[in-house]
Amino acid sequence: MMPGDRPYVQSAHEPPFHARDYVKPDGRSLTLYGLNPIQVTSAVPSPSPEPVDARPVMRWHPLRGEWVMYAAHRLGRTFLPPPEYNPLAPTTDPAHPTELPQGEYDIAVFQNRFPSLTLSAPDPGPGPARMRAGVGACEVIVFSQRPEGRLADLTTAQFGLLLHVWADRTARLEATRQVRSVLCFENRGVEVGVTLHHPHGQLYAYDHVPPVQARQLEQARRVQAETGEPWLSAFVREERHSGERILRDEGGALSVVPPFARYSYETWVLPARPVSRLSELGPAERRAFALVLKDALLRLDALFGVRMPYLLTVHQAPLGGSFPEFPLHVELYPYLRAAGRMKYLAGTEQGAGEFANDKLPEVAAQELREVALEEF
Amino acid sequence: MMPGDRPYVQSAHEPPFHARDYVKPDGRSLTLYGLNPIQVTSAVPSPSPEPVDARPVMRWHPLRGEWVMYAAHRLGRTFLPPPEYNPLAPTTDPAHPTELPQGEYDIAVFQNRFPSLTLSAPDPGPGPARMRAGVGACEVIVFSQRPEGRLADLTTAQFGLLLHVWADRTARLEATRQVRSVLCFENRGVEVGVTLHHPHGQLYAYDHVPPVQARQLEQARRVQAETGEPWLSAFVREERHSGERILRDEGGALSVVPPFARYSYETWVLPARPVSRLSELGPAERRAFALVLKDALLRLDALFGVRMPYLLTVHQAPLGGSFPEFPLHVELYPYLRAAGRMKYLAGTEQGAGEFANDKLPEVAAQELREVALEEF
Numbered sequence: 001m002m003p004g005d006r007p008y009v010q011s012a013h014e015p016p017f018h019a020r021d022y023v024k025p026d027g028r029s030l031t032l033y034g035l036n037p038i039q040v041t042s043a044v045p046s047p048s049p050e051p052v053d054a055r056p057v058m059r060w061h062p063l064r065g066e067w068v069m070y071a072a073h074r075l076g077r078t079f080l081p082p083p084e085y086n087p088l089a090p091t092t093d094p095a096h097p098t099e100l101p102q103g104e105y106d107i108a109v110f111q112n113r114f115p116s117l118t119l120s121a122p123d124p125g126p127g128p129a130r131m132r133a134g135v136g137a138c139e140v141i142v143f144s145q146r147p148e149g150r151l152a153d154l155t156t157a158q159f160g161l162l163l164h165v166w167a168d169r170t171a172r173l174e175a176t177r178q179v180r181s182v183l184c185f186e187n188r189g190v191e192v193g194v195t196l197h198h199p200h201g202q203l204y205a206y207d208h209v210p211p212v213q214a215r216q217l218e219q220a221r222r223v224q225a226e227t228g229e230p231w232l233s234a235f236v237r238e239e240r241h242s243g244e245r246i247l248r249d250e251g252g253a254l255s256v257v258p259p260f261a262r263y264s265y266e267t268w269v270l271p272a273r274p275v276s277r278l279s280e281l282g283p284a285e286r287r288a289f290a291l292v293l294k295d296a297l298l299r300l301d302a303l304f305g306v307r308m309p310y311l312l313t314v315h316q317a318p319l320g321g322s323f324p325e326f327p328l329h330v331e332l333y334p335y336l337r338a339a340g341r342m343k344y345l346a347g348t349e350q351g352a353g354e355f356a357n358d359k360l361p362e363v364a365a366q367e368l369r370e371v372a373l374e375e376f
Numbered sequence: 377m378m379p380g381d382r383p384y385v386q387s388a389h390e391p392p393f394h395a396r397d398y399v400k401p402d403g404r405s406l407t408l409y410g411l412n413p414i415q416v417t418s419a420v421p422s423p424s425p426e427p428v429d430a431r432p433v434m435r436w437h438p439l440r441g442e443w444v445m446y447a448a449h450r451l452g453r454t455f456l457p458p459p460e461y462n463p464l465a466p467t468t469d470p471a472h473p474t475e476l477p478q479g480e481y482d483i484a485v486f487q488n489r490f491p492s493l494t495l496s497a498p499d500p501g502p503g504p505a506r507m508r509a510g511v512g513a514c515e516v517i518v519f520s521q522r523p524e525g526r527l528a529d530l531t532t533a534q535f536g537l538l539l540h541v542w543a544d545r546t547a548r549l550e551a552t553r554q555v556r557s558v559l560c561f562e563n564r565g566v567e568v569g570v571t572l573h574h575p576h577g578q579l580y581a582y583d584h585v586p587p588v589q590a591r592q593l594e595q596a597r598r599v600q601a602e603t604g605e606p607w608l609s610a611f612v613r614e615e616r617h618s619g620e621r622i623l624r625d626e627g628g629a630l631s632v633v634p635p636f637a638r639y640s641y642e643t644w645v646l647p648a649r650p651v652s653r654l655s656e657l658g659p660a661e662r663r664a665f666a667l668v669l670k671d672a673l674l675r676l677d678a679l680f681g682v683r684m685p686y687l688l689t690v691h692q693a694p695l696g697g698s699f700p701e702f703p704l705h706v707e708l709y710p711y712l713r714a715a716g717r718m719k720y721l722a723g724t725e726q727g728a729g730e731f732a733n734d735k736l737p738e739v740a741a742q743e744l745r746e747v748a749l750e751e752f
Contacts, residue, residue, distance in 0.1 A: 059635060059636045060636060061636040061638065062595060062599060062607060062611075062636065063591075063592045063595050063596060063607070063703070064588070064591060064592070064595070064638075065591055065594070065595045066729060066730055067730055068636050068637070068638050068730065068731050068733060069724070069730060069731065069732045069733065070733050070735075070736055071732065071733075071734065072734065072735060072736050072739070116724070116732040127635070128614075128618060128620070128621070128635035128737075128738070129635035129636050181728070183723060183724065183727050183728050185722070185723030185727050186723075187720075187722040187723055192720045192722065193718055193719075193720035193722070202723060204723060204724045204728065206728065206730070210724075210728035210729055210730045211728070211729030211730065212440070212726075212727060212728050212729040213728065213729075215439075215440060215441055215729075216439045216440070218441070219438060219439050219440070219441045220439060223438060231438060231439070235438075238504075242504060244504070245504070259435060259503070259504040259505035260435045260436060260437040260438065260444050260505050261444070262437070262440075262444050311722060311723065311726055311727070313723060313726070313727035315727075327439070331727070333726065342569055343569075344563075344568045344569035345721060346561070346563040346568065346569070346687060347559060347561030347562075347563055347578060347580060347687065347689060348445070348492070348559065348580045348586075350588075350687055350689070350709065351559050351561050351588060351687070351689035351691075351707070352557070352559050352580065352582065352586035352587070352588050352589065353442060353586050353587030353588040353591075354442055354443055354444065354445060354582070354586045354587065355444050355445065356445045356447065356492040357444060357445065357446050357447075358446075358447065358448065359446075359448065360446055360448050361504075362504070363448070
């Protein structure tokens with residue numbers, strides 16, 4: 001077990017966040033985060049004591065110009081287990097250890113047992129294509145100890161903690177000097193292959209800048225060079241001026257169905273000030289961001305009265321340098337385009353890289369604004 | 377109705393293909409293609425006599441640097457109709473007209489009644505983003521008159537006809553001088569939202585070069601500049617040298633699980649000679665390409681003993697110019713990564729643009745080679 005509780009004092013006006021690091025029996029790392037001091041009241045478990053033997057590799061796709069990750073061991077991973085075994089819940093029966101101990105904590109982060117990338121990936125030697133070690137990291141972020149809950153059920157204070165967790169994982173991975181890019185995300189819904197229903201997200205850390213991030217940075221730089229202003233500043237000003245697509249505006253952060261939404265109810269959460277990383281948000285901005293994000297998730301579930309399957313991705317600047325043009329934001333892709341109707345990526349989306357959307361963003365925003373939400 | 381039968385003579389050693397053009401009651405175009413002379417024995421129908429009033433628009437996604445298509449009328453489109461009505465089968469009851477007449481033909485192509493792009497899209501005026509008319513075309517390609525069939529059930533001669541149909545539609549759209557790019561594809565499987573089970577594909581024609589095609593061209597040009605040789609020539613030579621990933625090689629064309637496959641059983645069909653469009657294939661190459669494509673589709677269905685859900689995309693060079701570096705090929709994305717296990721595009725695929733694949737291409741190729749196929 002590692003040293004004790006590390007409280008992070010954010011500001012005089014905000015309670016500190018707490019974190020404690022552990023090592024699992026199989027050698028993987030675990031960090032517990034909480035709004036209150038962390039207390040663990042059982043052994044730190046692992047589903048299997050065997051060390052993870054991951055040898056992920058990357059091969060170069062010469063026509064798409066992107067890396068493809070191969071982790072041939074991943075196919076055995078947990079898939080829709082029976083309700084009596086939930087690897088993301090605290091262990092109650094030591095004969096069937098899960099990933100997490102019992103105790104006092106809100107959010108847990110551990111290394112994925114079936115990683116597509118690891119910091120210690122060995123050199124694979126020569127191969128049939130341009131090939132190299134799959135260097136990076138894959139982490140699991142458990143949002144809550146409650147198996148039946150949703151991310152949206154977190155309190156705004158817990159959402160604030162989650163923003164801190166995402167920022168802290170990013171900072172820790174940057175400190176390894178092996179990582180250039182971190183993508184935090186949540187993929188939710190059995191409709192899109194989610195294997196565990198306990199509320200959780202993931203993190204992929206890459207040793208290079210992947211295509212979407214590279215494109216976003218390139219485009220944001222182009223806009224800023226052309227207009228003399230950060231893309232995010234102009235975007236927020238124009239959205240506030242029109243008001244048509246804003247779902248909630250809390251001053252320091254706002255949610256909007258962007259005028260170029262690719263999914264019918266696509267929602268972005270942005271800070272009002274152009275920053276490029278979560279760690280740059282001040283306490284008031286973090287509170288606003290947390291509140292607006294929770295609000296956006298609640299609206300998606302309320303829209304059709306079902307748990308909306310969705311992908312949530314957190315877009316931050318590349319690491320290991322200063323990229324002030326990059327606009328920090330969260331993208332939410334809801335997969336229902338109407339009640340009971342999924343959006344699938346077919347020919348034009350996958351074969352050409354262009355989306356067809358049935359719904360105008362202005363209409364989607366109005367529908368999302370009109371759903372009845374309880375106060376929180 | 378338009379002028380009569382237009383036989384295409386391919387070579388002295390190959391029977392001619394036949395085609396006839398029609399106009400539907402609602403004004404949309406229809407072309408019937410056949411290995412034998414076309415004969416129509418009923419009226420040319422349309423599900424509704426009302427002219428299509430499509431006003432698709434495109435908006436610019438500033439951070440992805442791509443167009444997004446909006447066709448707000450598309451949501452009403454046919455969805456899993458009851459078995460008694462199949463809009464892609466020949467009309468039998470004039471009180472319930474379908475899209476196709478009765479008669480002698482193999483393949484039918486008509487303009488989509490719910491297009492995301494049209495050649496006559498009106499200027500939408502100013503909008504909330506960089507916005508313009510959704511100029512292009514969306515066509516439906518019905519592979520067979522048999523509702524319960526599969527694309528793989530076509531004879532090799534009919535596959536040869538289909539290659540001709542894809543090339544002919546491309547040439548016709550290029551002749552409009554409004555189209556820069558044509559993507560022919562088939563999206564199959566209720567698992568991926570296919571609304572009609574009658575075997576059919578689609579075509580999207582764009583008035584610009586979309587991102588995937590632009591990237592492929594840029595990458596192929598880079599490789600050729602670096603090596604002095606077309607990408608496709610080196611690829612075919614290396615795959616033949618290794619043999620590990622080839623499924624079938626018919627001299628003029630071959631199928632292979634590429635060493636950089638993004639989907640577990642991803643299969644590419646390529647000509648052995650570097651050409652950039654289907655129209656450049658000679659008769660023997662077209663026969664080989666047809667046979668290898670049919671073989672690849674049969675293997676995917678035989679692999680797990682179920683109809684494999686998949687996306688098939690045909691990659692040809694941009695139009696309106698000469699792009700000899702662009703490698704003509706077909707990409708097949710099977711969506712099952714194991715029996716009963718779908719591959720979904722989650723965080724790393726959508727948020728970063730990089731795929732995680734559970735299976736090494738060499739292993740996938742071996743499994744696909746080992747399935748038992750009947751002679752054809």
